[in-house]
Amino acid sequence: MSHNGFMSLPEAIEKYLVYLELERNSSKLTIRNYRHYLERFNHFGASQSPTLSEPALITPEVVRNYRLYLARYADEKGLTLKRITQNYHLIALRAFLRYLIRHDISALSPEKVELGKAESRSLKFLDREQIDRLLNMPEISTPQGMRDKAIMEVLFSTGLRVSELVRLNRDSLNLDRHEFGVIGKGGRHRVVFLSDSATGWLERYMKMRQDAYQPLFIRYAGKKTEEGRTGESLRLTVRTVQRIVEKYTKKARLPVKITPHGLRHSFATDLLSAGADLRAIQEMLGHKNISTTQIYTHVTNPQLREIHKRFHRK
Secondary structure (H helix, E strand, C coil): CCCCCCCCHHHHHHHHHHHHHHCCCCCHHHHHHHHHHHHHHHHHHHCCCCCCCCHHHCCHHHHHHHHHHHHHCECCCCCECCHHHHHHHHHHHHHHHHHHHHCCCCCCCHHHCCCCCCCCCCCCCCCHHHHHHHHCCCCCCCHHHHHHHHHHHHHHHHCCCHHHHHCCEHHHCECCCCEEEEECHHHCEEEEECCHHHHHHHHHHHHHCCCCCCECCECCCCCCCCCCCCCHHHECCHHHHHHHHHHHHHHCCCCCCCCHHHHHHHHHHHHHHCCCCHHHHHHHHCCCCHHHHCHHHHHCCHHHHHHHHHHCCC
8 A cells, every 4th residue: 555545456456365365265266266357357447548546446337348348358369258257257346346345445336246147057967877877987997997986986976076076185084984074165164975886986996006195086197206205296186087077978978078067966966856955955065055056956856847747738
């Protein structure tokens, strides 16, 4: 902040990002995303006349122009921003304004930043038979195949986010109790459960492991020299797990291109079709708001289907 209490827009953004890290304990990924969105806003502000030199200059008209800017934005390859991505930029701007007001810096009310109507995303998920087909794809005679089988079994049994899966260590599992704790988004702790099948495959995979490394899932490809005692450098990345699931989806010739997140959707959909309670599913998925879990009810509501069958066209 400069001597007369004036804070420039870049300074305010920087302060907000530090606040996210220290006070809100946000994940590195969240901070990286917010930095990206707000730097784009700052870049837009610099191109305006007069330039948006300070937060107080953000008006409803500026927000309108920014939305237009996002809608027309194209990078050097001519790629535009999806509707949902445009909304993420606006959500970040809203959160930034909320922070300013909370810290007594005069700013536009966050409510004035309206989100665009995003096209509804179709949920990609597999039914029981497709799941079985996918889970039978890995060649379990190889260490890699055994690992892949265990990964997919765990994803489908627990509904874990892929970021949660790759953080798992061998000692975080309790195979006797068929459950373990995870710390998910926003530092929220929850317990997830392993099916008999997932537990069995994890046990077989662990038996096959000839090492004492901490990470539950490690890579077998690439160079293995500088890994140290913990084997931290061998931990699978999110991207690798995505590639693994992609590979077997192709191999199984499934009609939908499924991702690890698609297995999470399949897990939730499977529970719902079996009649599980929405609140329970919210707990298992680690959703902060039940509204996030509600997207699954559009996909599968056996009662509605039954009613439709009974009363429609009779």
